[in-house]
Amino acid sequence: MMSAIRSSYNEKNSKFREALGLGLIGFAVVALILFFCLCVVEPKGPEFSINGAYLTRFNYIKTNHTLSYNLPLNITLTNPYKDPFELIDTQVTAYYQKERFGLVTLIDSRTTFRLEAKNTTIFQNAVVQGWKPIVFEEPVLSNTAHQYYSIDVVIAFKQKDREIDYTLSGEVMCNLNVPLSFNEISCNGYKPTKCFQVFLQ
Secondary structure (H helix, E strand, C coil): CCHHHHHHHHHHHHHHHHHHHHHHHHHHHHHHHHHHHHHCCCCCCEEEEEEEEEECCCEECCCCCEEEEEEEEEEEECCCHHHHHHEEEEEEEEEEEEEEEEEEEECEEEEEEECCCCEEEEEEEEEEEEECCCCCCCCCCCCCCCEEEEEEEEEEEEEEEEECCEEEEEEEEEEEEECCCCCCCCCCCCCEEEEEEEEEE
16 A cells, blocks of 8 residues: 555656656746847848938930939938947939939948947938939929929948958938929928838848
8 A cells, every 4th residue: 555655656756857857948948049039139230311412403305215313412321329330332322213313332342431339420412413314104304493303212231240250231212302403502492311221131
């Protein structure tokens, strides 16, 4: 009788130890997952905004489908994070009616631009200018004073991370409502626009 009781007790004790062991293993696995989630830092991209933009020329000739343009931009770059970052190979591309019509290099591939933590810099008068054969699906607005054009600006950049020896690639999109100004130093009528991140990888 005592032997049967002792055997039953040992069996229950063994099951308890087994359950306790499984519980501790499960807790350790969950703790390990949480640790990795907290340690893995998601990529952090720079913040761009366009605080000044105007067109001094946006002439579209229908007969030969040629666009002549001049688009000065004041681009603000902000580092909101606690660590500095470095940018290389940064280009600004302008679109009208989803058609790309011009670009300008903000930071070339041989230059490294470093921005300290919690800091801001402004690229004054980055000008997208030139002419291009292009066909638009819809009529282009007439080239008159006080006219506004919906222009999308894409800023493509590469961000160097020296800590992990890795280069991130990213893009931001800026949806602008740009006034036509025959005064070549005026951004009157333009509302500063914050860009939003398209991707970062």
